[in-house]
Every structure is written in structure tokens, then in C-alpha cells.
Amino acid sequence: MSNKEISTEQAILKAAKNIFIRKGMEGARMQEIADEAGINKALLHYxxxxxxKLFEAIFTDAILKIVPNIMEMMKSDLPLFTKIELFTNNYIDAFTENPFVPGFIMHELSRDPSKIVNMVKNAGINPHPFIDQVKRETESGNIIPVDPYHLIVNMLSMCIFPFVATPILINVLFNKNADSYKEFILQRRKEVPHFIINAIKKK
Amino acid sequence: MSNKEISTEQAILKAAKNIFIRKGMEGARMQEIADEAGINKALLHYxxxxxxKLFEAIFTDAILKIVPNIMEMMKSDLPLFTKIELFTNNYIDAFTENPFVPGFIMHELSRDPSKIVNMVKNAGINPHPFIDQVKRETESGNIIPVDPYHLIVNMLSMCIFPFVATPILINVLFNKNADSYKEFILQRRKEVPHFIINAIKKK
DNA sequence: GTTTAGTTTAACCAAATGGTTAAACCAGAT
DNA sequence: ATCTGGTTTAACCATTTGGTTAAACTAAAC
Structure with missing residues (x-):
């Protein structure tokens, strides 16, 4: 495997990523990917x-950017509020570094839900330790009572949605000011866990 | 315009809606839509x-299901907590009645952001009365300090995301139990505003 | 019955699409 | 120089796709 081969393959992956993210699986055209990679279309098949299969490679790579260490956090014995901070910070950090991932996954979720469902399940994501912990804290009277399922979905919602809805937020909320939006996203890291903890913290 | 004509047109719209929702604009095939409507493909063009244009008709109809009365709420003089309840309840009700809308819009948001951005702007959505109100309440010390932009995005996130992420939630959180998911969605109407208000209410 | 306007059909069209093929190219080894 | 295996190319392929066309159909009006 020569150095030249890695370069062509990488060029294809890079171009495919750009096009699939923008156009989705159905909208992307192989000739377009080849053009962007600066190669002959037959090489995509080679x-x-x-x-x-090309799409699969890109998509799997995208998913693997967000799933792995969420599991460790879910299983740990850390205090609930610490977990909430870790969970939200982990997600927001991962999305900040890979801002295309949430939209990409959501786009594919409507096109082919089973693939994503299987990948998430194969990653062994198990929310039950966290759910049990929320229940225990609620029963002990340590937090304002909250249904753990709603808490999880609220956390996911606030982590993921702002990245999916970027164009709307930039244009409608931030008057086309992308810098304001970036600043806003940086603040999310602190604001989201703060908001969530305030919602369940006894005072 | 005969009664028969309305029927063919409606059959087309109904079939197109189903196919576009499932496949998106790029993935939908005119022959497939014609087959589902039980008509000859040339009628789609007739x-x-x-x-x-067919897609436009379906999409505009979908957007119009959610935008109009949000404006009235944003401009009104109601107390902040009431507004939050109205905002979230309005959205959740609209999505409960039209569960395909959020996913459909999010799907198109990645494909063609400008269209959605223009439609939302043309609807005259102006978040500033609400933003000003949150600022006033914060400065008066009536609520826990919260950035109005983050508050709005949190509210939107918690209203919209659960509908977009339906397949993931049903399979990963609810063990493929669609009835549990439905029950969960019904609870959202009360849980979301409750959670939000708890997050900013002084105690 | 004929005429008319609207609706529908089957056949057709040109272009686009993902993929295939065989030859040319390249570089290292002998 | 030739051989070899890997890479790349241009041409080609069959199918699909959104759209067009002209004829057939339908029903109402006269």
C-alpha cells in the first residue's frame, strides 16, 4: 500500500464527507464527489x-465521534449533578469539534432509522444506571422530583438541537451574525448543565 | 373544476406527503408517488x-401548521411563566397532532436551509419582545438570572427534539414500546414547562 | 348526435445515475 | 530491458429519472 494510495483514499473520504453532509445520501452524486476529490469517478468504485459502502464509511466515522465515552459516564458512581455536567459537557464538546455530526445523524435518522438505532444499540448504550440514580435521588428527597426519562430527553435535547438548528438560529435569533452564534455555542457548555441543575436542585 | 379533479389532486397530495416525509425530496420518486396515489405519473405534472412544485406544496403546508400563533404569544403582555407554558404547550400540541412535521423540517433544514430560514422570517417571527421580558424579569430579581437566548433555545430544544428523535427514543429508551413513547409524549405537555419554570423560579 | 373542455393514459424522450470494463499508466523488482 | 502488481483513465453500459406528447377518454352542453 503506497503513500499515493492512502492519499487518493483520503481525498475520496474527505470529499465524500463534505458532499454527504451537505446533500445527504440520496442527494449526493458520485460524479460530484469525484470532482471534489479531483479524481476519476471509477476510483470511487475501485x-x-x-x-x-462509501456512505457507510463516512457515517460510521461520524457516529463513533460521539458514542464511546458516554457509556463510562452512565455507569460511574459519580454524584448526579457531576454526571449531568459530564454528560452535557461531553456532548457539547464533541459537537463543537464536529459540528456537522448532529445534523448528519438527524438527517439520516429520518431516511434510515434502523441503521442508527442499531449502531446506538450495538454501542451498548444502557441508560438504566442513570435512570436508577435519578429515581434514588428523587425518593431520597435530594432533588425536586423529576421523571428520569424526561430528564434524559431534556439533556439530549439541549445538547443536540442547537447544533442541528444552526441555520435557523444564526438567521432568526442572531441576525445572521455567525460570531454571535459561535459565542452562544461556547456558552452552552456552562449554561446547559447550570439550567438543568437549577431545574432539579432543592433550595 | 369538477369533484373528480379535487379527488385526484388530493390523492396526489396525500401520497406525496407520505413519500416525501419518508424519503425526503431527493429520495422520493415521482413514479412511486404516482403508484401510491393510484394514478398515472403524467398526472403529477399535469x-x-x-x-x-409538488414538494413546495407539501412543505409549505407543513410549516404553516406550526408558525402562526407563536407570534401572538411572543407579543402579548402575559406573565413570563404563563408565556413559557403557552409557548411549550402550543408547540407540543401542534407536533402531537402532526408528528411528522419536526423531522420533516429538520430533514429539509440540512438539505436547503435558506428556504426554511426565509419562511420563518417571512412569518414575521420576532423574538425580541420575549427577550426583553426575560431581561426585565432577571434585572428585577424575579427569576434566577438566565440569558434569554439560551432560554429560548432550551425551550425550542425540549419541544422539538423528542419528535425528531422518535426512532431512537422508542428503541433505546423505551425498549421498542411505542405505547410508552406515546405516553411519554403526552406527559411532555406538563413536564417541559414545569422543568423550565423550575430552572428559573426563585425558591 | 356533435362539440367542447377537462382529465387521463401509454408511449416516448433526453439526461442523469451508479456502476463496469479494458486498456493505459506507474513504479519497483529482476 | 521486461515483468509484475497496483493505480488510474476514458469509454461504455443498463437502468432510472423527471418530464413531454399526442391520443384517448369523459361528461356536460347544445
Whole structure:
């Protein structure tokens, strides 16, 4: 495997990522990807065999950017408020570094839900330790009572949605000021856990 | 315009809605829509001229299901906590009645952001009365200090995301139990404003 | 019955699409 | 120089796609 081969393959992956993110699986055209990679279209098939397989490579890479360490946090014995901070910070950090991922996954979620569902399940995500902990804290009277399922969904919502809705937020909320939006996203890291903890903290 | 014509047009719209929601604009095939409507494909062009125009009709209808009365709420003089309840309840009710809308809009948001941005702006959505109100309440010391932009985004996130992420939630959180998910969605109407108000209410 | 306007059909069209093929190219080894 | 294996190319392929066309159909009006 020569150095030149890695370069062509990487060029394809990079171009495919750009096009698939912008156009989705159905909207992306192999010729377009080849053009962006600066190669002959037949090479896409030489290296990746089919459009499906190329897409799979990009998509799997995207998913793997967010799933792995969430599990460790879910299983740990850390205090609830610390967990909430870790959970939200982990997600927001991962999305800040890879801002295309949430929109990409949500886009594919409507096109082919089973694939994403299987990948998330195969990653072994198990929310029950966290759910049990929220229940215990509620029963002990340590927090304002909250249904753990709603708490999880609220946390996910506030982490993911702002990245998915970027164009709307920039244009409607921030008057087309992308810098304001960036500043806003940086603040999310602190504001989201703060908001969530305030919602359940006894005073 | 005969009764028969309305029927063919409606059959097309109904079938197109189903297919566009499932497949998106790029993934939907005119022959497939025709098959589902039980008509000859040429009729799609006879009635709607092109795939774009047919899609436009479906999409505009979807957007109009959620935008209009949010404006009235934003401009009113109601107390902040009441507004939060109205805002979240309005959204959740609209999505409960039209569960395809959030996913459909999010899907199109990645494909063609400018269209959605323009539609939302043309609807005259102006968040500033609400933003000003949150600022006043914060300065008066009536609520826990919260940045109004983050508050708005949190509210939108918690209203919209659970509908977009339906397949993930049903399969990962609710063990494929669609009835549990439905129950969960019904609870959202009360849980979301409750959570939000708890987060900013002084105790 | 004929005429008319609207609706529908089957056949057709040109372009686009993902993919295939075989030859040319390249560089290292002999 | 030739051989070899890997890479790349241009041409080609069959199918699909959104759209067009002209004829057939339908029902109401006269």
C-alpha cells in the first residue's frame, strides 16, 4: 500500500464527507464527489465498491465521534449533578469539534432509522444506571422530583438541537451574525448543565 | 373544476406527503408517488408541473401548521411563566397532532436551509419582545438570572427534539414500546414547562 | 348526435445515475 | 530491458429519472 494510495483514499473520504453532509445520501452524486476529490469517478468504485459502502464509511466515522465515552459516564458512581455536567459537557464538546455530526445523524435518522438505532444499540448504550440514580435521588428527597426519562430527553435535547438548528438560529435569533452564534455555542457548555441543575436542585 | 379533479389532486397530495416525509425530496420518486396515489405519473405534472412544485406544496403546508400563533404569544403582555407554558404547550400540541412535521423540517433544514430560514422570517417571527421580558424579569430579581437566548433555545430544544428523535427514543429508551413513547409524549405537555419554570423560579 | 373542455393514459424522450470494463499508466523488482 | 502488481483513465453500459406528447377518454352542453 503506497503513500499515493492512502492519499487518493483520503481525498475520496474527505470529499465524500463534505458532499454527504451537505446533500445527504440520496442527494449526493458520485460524479460530484469525484470532482471534489479531483479524481476519476471509477476510483470511487475501485476503493469503496459502491455508493452505499462509501456512505457507510463516512457515517460510521461520524457516529463513533460521539458514542464511546458516554457509556463510562452512565455507569460511574459519580454524584448526579457531576454526571449531568459530564454528560452535557461531553456532548457539547464533541459537537463543537464536529459540528456537522448532529445534523448528519438527524438527517439520516429520518431516511434510515434502523441503521442508527442499531449502531446506538450495538454501542451498548444502557441508560438504566442513570435512570436508577435519578429515581434514588428523587425518593431520597435530594432533588425536586423529576421523571428520569424526561430528564434524559431534556439533556439530549439541549445538547443536540442547537447544533442541528444552526441555520435557523444564526438567521432568526442572531441576525445572521455567525460570531454571535459561535459565542452562544461556547456558552452552552456552562449554561446547559447550570439550567438543568437549577431545574432539579432543592433550595 | 369538477369533484373528480379535487379527488385526484388530493390523492396526489396525500401520497406525496407520505413519500416525501419518508424519503425526503431527493429520495422520493415521482413514479412511486404516482403508484401510491393510484394514478398515472403524467398526472403529477399535469396538476403540479414539477417535482419541486409538488414538494413546495407539501412543505409549505407543513410549516404553516406550526408558525402562526407563536407570534401572538411572543407579543402579548402575559406573565413570563404563563408565556413559557403557552409557548411549550402550543408547540407540543401542534407536533402531537402532526408528528411528522419536526423531522420533516429538520430533514429539509440540512438539505436547503435558506428556504426554511426565509419562511420563518417571512412569518414575521420576532423574538425580541420575549427577550426583553426575560431581561426585565432577571434585572428585577424575579427569576434566577438566565440569558434569554439560551432560554429560548432550551425551550425550542425540549419541544422539538423528542419528535425528531422518535426512532431512537422508542428503541433505546423505551425498549421498542411505542405505547410508552406515546405516553411519554403526552406527559411532555406538563413536564417541559414545569422543568423550565423550575430552572428559573426563585425558591 | 356533435362539440367542447377537462382529465387521463401509454408511449416516448433526453439526461442523469451508479456502476463496469479494458486498456493505459506507474513504479519497483529482476 | 521486461515483468509484475497496483493505480488510474476514458469509454461504455443498463437502468432510472423527471418530464413531454399526442391520443384517448369523459361528461356536460347544445
Amino acid at each position: 476503493y469503496f465498491r459502491s455508493k452505499d | 396538476y403540479f408541473r414539477s417535482k419541486d
